[in-house]
Amino acid sequence: MAALRGARRRRRGDLRAAFANAGARSSAPEPEPAPGSELACALRSCKAAFAGVAVFSGVSNILMLTGxxxxxxxYDRVLPSRSVPTLVAMAILAGVLFVGQAVIDLVRGRIMIRIGAELDEAVGGRVFTAVSRLPLYIGQQGDGLQPQRDLDSIRTFLSSAGPGTLFDLPWLPFYLAIIWSLHPTLGTTAACGAFVLVTLTVATEILSRRPMGAASLSGVRRNSLAEASRRNAEVLAAMGMGKRLHDHWREASREHLTQQQRVSDIVGGFGSFARALRLMLQSAMLGVGAWLVIQGEATSGIIIAGSILAGRALAPVDLAIAHWRNFVAARQSWSRLAKLLARLPQDALPMALPVPGSTLTVERIAIGAPGSQRIIVQGMEFSLDAGSVLGIIGPSGSGKSSLVRGLVGAWRPLAGRIKLDGAALDQWSSERLGRYIGYLPQDVELFAGTVAANIARFDPGADPQAIVAAARAAGVHQLIIGLPNGYETQIGEGGTALSAGQRQRVALARALYGDPFLVVLDEPNSNLDSEGEIALAGAILATKARGGIVAIVAHRPNILGTVDFLLVMKEGQMQMFGTRESVLSKLMPVPQVATAGLQPVFKLTPTAELMNTPDMETGK
Structure with missing residues (x-):
């Protein structure tokens, strides 16, 4: 006995060392992703459109000289000559040029709108995939929809007047040169005004950068809290937590509004000063022009033309300050989105492997929650052949749900491998692997749509017969056809139109759709009545009969009659694995008081293998 305990201690020490090394490897810093590579490629695909915008901007700026x-x-020709025909001809020409400028600006704006739509089309699918996959890598952190909001922010900025202003800024020297050609003194005056406005723009960027970043982070925190409250509305209402969560949200909202006010004060203050300076400069141009006329160095027409040109030259700088907030927000969104897409690169499609139908093998895996380095399950090792049913039991917090998340590929092992027919799960594309796996999670989630669409996993080419077959296998066909519109009944977001038991049985049908080889059920009978449990047992036996493998996390002992093997877990480790009879022979039923609603529990016998293993809880 002492030798056995010594061997077990040595084996546990080896396991701890191995998984400590695995944790150290997983916590190693990742290389910094190349910023914006995927987004930049998407924009580069629109370079012809950007070239068109640049050309139209040039033509528009030249036509701006019309006024x-x-x-x-x-002033210099018509008034001295008093020629009405000349005035009419010039007015017609100016009108045509103004209309042409309006058309060009319209076309330029529409091109930018389509560039934004093209960017959304190019990376929108990737962003959605990233949003749906991110919790599998870093867990539920922050505002899960922030990447989608970032893409919307970039597209909105591209569709606004902001990019047009950026295309107009390079024409500032052109206007200054035209003013200089009218008179060097006017050119010097306009250049000084332009220098001051550009300085204001740089100051706006420097002073608003930190508050804008803080406002963005506080906004994410506020949205995350609001989304969490929305998801748990029933809990808040039932336990009177609404007021406290509201106060918590108000505190986060006040922080966000404070940062937003700081940004608005900075940008608004500089913007107001820039507008006043531009108007002041135009008046200064009139004054300088008048002085030049008095000195006999300029004509009266130069006074008006210089003032108009100065206003036009400095307008893009003024508009840049006004749109600076949107520009910075789009830049922050770009940075966040670029880093996200770099962290979640597109998976290369592996070679299609044969349909699995033989074995499920688990090789000394370690599993931890995404975004955490704490190992929840470690040292797990077993193998199942086709036609096997495995029951997984253990106390709450022993790692049962974490194990099954690893079995279906939702959580990637930190160490070890999970294989189907000898091929590790990471050798399959997630889309193809999903055809061979059915999964019923502990917390059932259905999607807005029809019952049929949910069962068919929203496959547009689903066979109606296969949908009905899955519903029959789950024993839910009669329930479905009793709904107002049968299989076409809309169940609402999260399946709210159905009861908890109905949602669980529809989710079971979804797990059985397509006769997957591996069916993993996490507490599948938690919300089922006796009729539902009979249907569940029938589905398990049917899957076994067709050569599938079923893994069941069970708290209630009722379902254990269908299993072939039992896996007992404690503190993330496998305490016992074997046939149902061999494991149950080491378990002794404990007499319980006959109280309604209580289920029998099992207590482990004090054998050497089961020392220090707690009672198996079977009720919730």
Whole structure:
């Protein structure tokens, strides 16, 4: 006996060392992703459209000279000559040019809108995939929908007047050169004003950068809290937590609003000063022009033309400050989205493997929750052949649900491998692997849509006969056809139109759809009545009869009559594995008081193998 205990201690020491090394490897810093590579590629695919926008911007800026040139000619040619035909001809020409400029600006804006839509089309699918896969890598952290909001922010900015302003800014020297050609003194005055406005723009960027980042983070926290409250509305109402959560949200909201106000004060203050400076500069241009006329160095037309050109030259800088908040928000969204897509690169499609139908093998795996380095399950090792049913039992918190999440590939092992027919799960594409796995999680989640669509996993080419077959296998066919619209009944978001037991049975039908080889059920009878439990047992036996493998996490002993093997877990480790008879022979039923609603429990006998193993809880 002492030798046996010594061997077990040595084996546990080896396991701890191995999994400590695995945890150390998993916590190693990841290389910094190349910023924006995927988003940049998507934008580069629109380079022809951007070139068109640049050309249209150039033409538009040249046509912007129309007003100034018209005023110059009116004052210097028309008024001295008093020629009405000249005035009419010039007015018609100016009108045509103004209409042309409006058309060009319209086309430029529409091109930018389509660039935003093209970017959304190019990476929108990847962003959705990232949103749905991110919890599998880092867990439920922050606002899960933030990547989608970031993409919307980038698209909205591209569709706004902001990008047009950026395309107009390079034309500032062109306008200054035109003003200089009218008179060097006017050019110097306009250049000084432009320098001050550009300085204000740089100051806006420097002073608003930190508050904008803080406002973005506080906004994410506020949205996360609101989303968590929405998901748990029933709990808040039932336990009177609404007021306290509301106060917590108000605190987060106040922090967000404080940061937003700081940003608004900075951007608004500089924007107001920039607008005042631009108006002041136009008046200064008029004053300087008048002085030049008095000195006999300029004509009256130059006064008006110089003022108009100065206003036009500095307008993009003024607009850049006004749109700076949107620009910074889009830049932050771009940075977050680029890092996200770099962390979750597109999976290369592996070679299609044969349909599994032989074995499930678990090789000394270690499993931890995504985003955490704490190992929940370790040292798990067993193998099942086709036509086997495994029951997984153990006290609460022993790692049963974590194990089955690893079996279906939802949580990737930190060490070890899980194989189907000898091929590790990571050798399959998730789409193809999903055809061979049926999974009923502990917390059932259905999606907005029809009952049929949920059972068929939203496969547009689903065979109606296969849907009905899955419903019959789950014993839910009669229940479904009793609904108002049968299989076409809309169940609402989360399946709220169905009761908890009905949702669980529909989810069971979804798990059985397509006759998957591996069916994993996490407490499948937690919400079932006696009729539902009979249907569940029939589904398990039918899967076994067709050569599938079933793994069941069980708290109630009723379902254990269908299993071939039992796996007993404690503190994330396998305490016992074997045939049902061999494991149950080491378990002794404990007499319980005959109280309604209580289920029998099992107590482990004090054998050497089961020392320190707690009672198996069977009720919730």
């Amino acid at each position: 100034a040139m018209f005023m110059l000619q009116v």
